[in-house]
Amino acid sequence: GENVEQHPSTLSVQEGDSAVIKCTYSDSASNYFPWYKQELGKGPQLIIDIRSNVGEKKDQRIAVTLNKTAKHFSLHITETQPEDSAVYFCAPFGNEKLTFGTGTRLTIIP
């Protein structure tokens, strides 16, 4: 099955600074790469995704970059705000299902 690793496991950044989370996967057949944000006690929320034929996608302060050759994709959050504090999961899609990474706890320091 798909082996997914996410780094770092925890990340603290000053408000206004940028945060980057990296996800590596093993299945070269994976073709859809979403990022989810999960707040305490809630279900994951899709925040951005990218497909295998695109290298980068941006939505306001959030961007995702994909390197299919190296089998990794990254989440970039700029101008971080306190409400960005949450756990973030990558979940590459392959073999008809999402496989979730181990998660990154992001803390924004006011």
Place this chain on the structure above:
Amino acid sequence: GAVVSQHPSWVICKSGTSVKIECRSLDFQATTMFWYRQFPKQSLMLMATSNEGSKATYEQGVEKDKFLINHASLTLSTLTVTSAHPEDSSFYICSARLQFPYEQYFGPGTRLTVT
């Protein structure tokens, strides 16, 4: 984005009893729904995949006779935890996928506590 609801949001039951959790896609039809389980400070683990009108496909290690899944319509799937035990206490999250192009949306989760 699409909206998925779950009911109840939390439930407490006694050991040996059964609990049913409902999952609904509110503004779209979902041919495929998923059930996940999440322990504290851990990632989501897929339990099973269900397609409308078909039997669910369970992940390795998940007891199909204990976790009964019914996907009766394009907007409703249910998970029944039978003969619950304290080790079944967890956060159960359902998800529904758009037919194309793979976008998958999650419900708010159900916190199950078995005493």
